[in-house]
Amino acid sequence: MSVLDPDHAGPVPTAHRAGLIGCHSCGRVWPAEHQRCNRCGAHLKPPDRRGLQAVWAWWLAGLIAYIPANVFPMMRTQTFAGLAGNSEATIIGGVIELIHHGSYDIAIIVFVASIIVPVGKFIAIAWLATVAGRPATIEQAHMRLKVYEVVEFIGRWSMIDVFVVAILSALVQLGFVASIHPGPAAVSFAVSVAFTMLSAQSFDARLIWRGLPLRSKSD
Numbered sequence: 001m002s003v004l005d006p007d008h009a010g011p012v013p014t015a016h017r018a019g020l021i022g023c024h025s026c027g028r029v030w031p032a033e034h035q036r037c038n039r040c041g042a043h044l045k046p047p048d049r050r051g052l053q054a055v056w057a058w059w060l061a062g063l064i065a066y067i068p069a070n071v072f073p074m075m076r077t078q079t080f081a082g083l084a085g086n087s088e089a090t091i092i093g094g095v096i097e098l099i100h101h102g103s104y105d106i107a108i109i110v111f112v113a114s115i116i117v118p119v120g121k122f123i124a125i126a127w128l129a130t131v132a133g134r135p136a137t138i139e140q141a142h143m144r145l146k147v148y149e150v151v152e153f154i155g156r157w158s159m160i161d162v163f164v165v166a167i168l169s170a171l172v173q174l175g176f177v178a179s180i181h182p183g184p185a186a187v188s189f190a191v192s193v194a195f196t197m198l199s200a201q202s203f204d205a206r207l208i209w210r211g212l213p214l215r216s217k218s219d
Helices: 049-071 090-099 104-131 138-157 160-171 183-204 207-208
Strands: 021-022 029-031 076-078 086-089 178-182
Touching: 049 090, 049 104, 049 207, 086 090, 090 104, 090 138, 104 138, 104 183, 138 183, 138 207
Parallel strands: none
Antiparallel strands: 021 029, 076 086, 076 178
16 A cells, blocks of 8 residues: 555645644644643543554444344234234344335335445444554545545434334234234344444544655655
């Protein structure tokens, strides 16, 4: 990987090299000698790769919780007080059942929100934590920042499967006729999403810019 940026002829400016430090809470930039942010009162500390330990810890906890979320049933349906039978559906089983009923659009939404998005977040967070602080061009740093912003944005939409189960459990309560209850996978899935969100929030985005070269190729 090249550490040079061919589009800049002088030293690549960063807040760290300018003697500045950004507040991790509100984003305001202060001189490095400041101990606290005068805007929000948060303690100012420079970016440190040792902070990635928390990122990896939350990431691993989320990955562990994601396994039972796909193995155990997400939803349990009981008809006629169990006389007509009970049915359980995992995430994948629910998607397949939706496809069999012709609800392709809903099946796609559930599959993307419950499988594609969580797996993509695990991959993206792991990649960001791996390359954080490593040599990069400005273009590569911007790409890493965009990946981080996407992970932050989609985090709030990862609970759609849990929301669907919660809504159905609240609405479909017909007593003796039929009732829907959340399965153990709903708790595991919610915990996994919470842990991955904490992992993303623990990542210090300022590390993205610590790998920029001191000078460009023309120097």
